[in-house]
Amino acid sequence: MAAKEMYDYISTVTADNNQTLSVQPSHMITEIGAFKDKIHMGDDGSEERIQLSSTPIFYVTLYWNNRTASDIGTVFDFYFNAAYGNGRTESFKWSHPTDGHTYVVRFESELSRTIINPEIHGIPSCKLRILGRIADA
Numbered sequence: 001m002a003a004k005e006m007y008d009y010i011s012t013v014t015a016d017n018n019q020t021l022s023v024q025p026s027h028m029i030t031e032i033g034a035f036k037d038k039i040h041m042g043d044d045g046s047e048e049r050i051q052l053s054s055t056p057i058f059y060v061t062l063y064w065n066n067r068t069a070s071d072i073g074t075v076f077d078f079y080f081n082a083a084y085g086n087g088r089t090e091s092f093k094w095s096h097p098t099d100g101h102t103y104v105v106r107f108e109s110e111l112s113r114t115i116i117n118p119e120i121h122g123i124p125s126c127k128l129r130i131l132g133r134i135a136d137a
Contacts, residue, residue, distance in 0.1 A: 006031060006058045006130055007101045013132025015104040017085075020093040021078050023064065023071045026122075029098065030061040058130035059108060060096075064123040072113055072121035079111045091131055102134040 036053040064072060078084040084092055085107050094105040109127040116122065 005099045005101065006033070006103070007099065007133050009033075009056050010058065010103075010130060010133050011055075012135045013091075013104045015093050015131075015134075016090040017083065017092045019078070019084050020095055020102065021075065021084075021105075022095040023067070023074050024097050025062045026065040026067060027063055029063075029096075032059040032061070033057070060105075060128050060130065062123075062126045062128065064126070065114075066116070066120055066122060069119055069121050072123060075123055075126070076111065076113060079107055093134060094128060102136055104131045104134065105129060106131060 034057050035051060035055075036057065038050045038052065040048040040050075042048070064075060078092065079087060082090075084090065088107045088109075091104050091106045094103050096103060105128040107126070108129040109125070111126060112124060114122040114124060
């Protein structure tokens, strides 16, 4: 567990669906954080910076390579099943594999699957938007 995590900067929310995606990624997770802001550049190189919201926006990119067909099928079901993510429209819970917290997320990207053989599948990358957290601490 890190000294500071996304969990420390976001509020508690309720997911549209009460299902939790907990398939472990095969390797690295990329966490991206930003604020909603605008930067206007003047002709003379000067800048005007405007913060439109003080609430941070977080995304995670997950990589599932060389996983079982069952694991990838679970992720596929979360994306394509109307009872879960319903593409990029519904929110659901996601269990972060390294910080131990549960987040409310929505798919941010389209989903593609690689099929190496009948038993081994993969998802090259999948981006989730973190909408909030589940109060678990």
